[in-house]
Amino acid sequence: MPTPAAGRVPGHRAPCLAVIDPASGETFDEAPDQQPDELDGAIDRARRAWPGWRADPAARTTGLNAAADAVEAARDDLAPLLTREQGKPLAESYAEVARTAARLRYFAALAPRSRRIDDGRPVHSEIRWQSLGPVAAIVPWNFPLQLASAKFAPALAAGNTVVLKPSPYTPLSTRLLGAVLATVLPEDVLTVITGREPLGAHLAAHPGIRHVTFTGSAPTGRAVAAAAAASLARVTLELGGNDAAVLLDDVDVDRIADRLFWAAFRNCGQVCMAVKRVYAPARLHAQVVEALAHRAKTVVVGSGLDPETRLGPVNNAPQLARVEQVTQRALAAGARAAAGGLRLDGPGYFFAPTILTDVPPDDPVVTGEQFGPVLPVLPYRNLDEAVEAANGTGFGLGGSVWGTDLDRAAATAERLECGTAWINHHAELSLAQPFAGVKDSGLGVAGGPWGFYGNLRPFVVHRPREEEG
Numbered sequence: 001m002p003t004p005a006a007g008r009v010p011g012h013r014a015p016c017l018a019v020i021d022p023a024s025g026e027t028f029d030e031a032p033d034q035q036p037d038e039l040d041g042a043i044d045r046a047r048r049a050w051p052g053w054r055a056d057p058a059a060r061t062t063g064l065n066a067a068a069d070a071v072e073a074a075r076d077d078l079a080p081l082l083t084r085e086q087g088k089p090l091a092e093s094y095a096e097v098a099r100t101a102a103r104l105r106y107f108a109a110l111a112p113r114s115r116r117i118d119d120g121r122p123v124h125s126e127i128r129w130q131s132l133g134p135v136a137a138i139v140p141w142n143f144p145l146q147l148a149s150a151k152f153a154p155a156l157a158a159g160n161t162v163v164l165k166p167s168p169y170t171p172l173s174t175r176l177l178g179a180v181l182a183t184v185l186p187e188d189v190l191t192v193i194t195g196r197e198p199l200g201a202h203l204a205a206h207p208g209i210r211h212v213t214f215t216g217s218a219p220t221g222r223a224v225a226a227a228a229a230a231s232l233a234r235v236t237l238e239l240g241g242n243d244a245a246v247l248l249d250d251v252d253v254d255r256i257a258d259r260l261f262w263a264a265f266r267n268c269g270q271v272c273m274a275v276k277r278v279y280a281p282a283r284l285h286a287q288v289v290e291a292l293a294h295r296a297k298t299v300v301v302g303s304g305l306d307p308e309t310r311l312g313p314v315n316n317a318p319q320l321a322r323v324e325q326v327t328q329r330a331l332a333a334g335a336r337a338a339a340g341g342l343r344l345d346g347p348g349y350f351f352a353p354t355i356l357t358d359v360p361p362d363d364p365v366v367t368g369e370q371f372g373p374v375l376p377v378l379p380y381r382n383l384d385e386a387v388e389a390a391n392g393t394g395f396g397l398g399g400s401v402w403g404t405d406l407d408r409a410a411a412t413a414e415r416l417e418c419g420t421a422w423i424n425h426h427a428e429l430s431l432a433q434p435f436a437g438v439k440d441s442g443l444g445v446a447g448g449p450w451g452f453y454g455n456l457r458p459f460v461v462h463r464p465r466e467e468e469g
Helices: 036-054 057-073 075-086 090-108 144-157 172-182 199-205 218-229 253-269 282-298 317-332 383-390 406-413 448-453
Strands: 016-021 026-032 115-117 123-131 134-138 161-165 190-192 211-215 234-238 243-247 275-281 336-339 354-357 374-380 398-402 420-423 456-464
Touching: 016 075, 026 075, 026 172, 036 123, 036 134, 036 161, 036 190, 036 199, 057 075, 057 090, 057 144, 057 172, 075 090, 075 144, 075 172, 090 144, 134 144, 134 199, 144 161, 144 172, 144 211, 144 448, 161 199, 172 190, 199 211, 199 218, 211 218, 218 234, 243 253, 243 383, 253 275, 253 282, 253 374, 253 398, 275 282, 275 383, 282 336, 282 354, 282 374, 317 336, 317 354, 317 374, 374 383, 398 406, 406 420
Parallel strands: 134 161, 134 211, 161 190, 211 234, 243 275, 243 398, 275 374, 354 374, 398 420
Antiparallel strands: 016 026, 115 123, 123 456, 336 354
């Protein structure tokens, strides 16, 4: 396995990124801090590799299936490295590697479909599909491999080439993934480049890029869109979420409590479509708080490499500081911590799983995105009030409704202003379904055939009918 690509580069004299293990807070490796001129070269090579890659659909299918095989063969190298730099439990890292391979296989099986248009005119019109060119994929630190493959798999399947930039907090597993895929894909079809800002801004604004696909915060997404506008590149933005879980008055709290807890706390709450706030009927509010607080107090928190760990650390020091700040602000405003509420003693970026009650409804922990192991639970008096509160933010990524009467729950879910609504579960996605947000949660569509066609452009051919045959 080409492990040198995952860590220090022998003889590398350029600046390097220190990579920190969030479970210890200590540097354990480094990655190249590449500069704009290196990025320019990567984009130029991607441009030159594009004609050959787009010209052979059969080779793309074969290559992406071989890439999936290679990822699965490398799982015992990829998963521990992902846990080391990201912090999530090892079982979740293995699941992320498996999802990466599955996504490659899914998109390898897709092909664009031409379509004739018959509008009564004496011409033959056919819609065909063509690739765009080099694609920029900019990926955050919460799911480095899974989100990378969500961008490069459909782009490559559509015949584009890709320049992939991971977060400087999690560059190693992505570099290793790139090295693994380089053993089966043609040269320069997929390039991984690592570095600090302004590398991402340079990538988004580069005139050689024809599609920018970004996952991250709404403010950064706006900056990415503005940068891409200079060259009129297509933009797909998967931005933040403040997903609400609305519990109906017929909900069985004991039955759903475990699912609800993990919908909020998986990956230490660092999931864009995690449950970020819970609205519970006033008469059930105390029971919901107690059930969630019990799980928060008893879940095993620790290093992701420990097989007993269910909840790892926050990924990085700035995010830990943000989680601590938003929690302390809520407590100062009158909220009460039914569990947690503070940073854990010892090394690493650990914050106690926190359930907040008595939270002012306009507090930032309710109206914003905490992106960490903190969950406010708010009571409501009637369902209209709960739906209005759920819709009362600038975000619109996902939401869920929990109850026994599934028809009533479905009717309530349709009232949520979001891209995806779940009933009695949350944040579960099929590779075949679209994923998109409304309002400040995104622009464009990822996932399924929609994400595939988002990497293509229509090309229309007209010819006189009498020339047919």
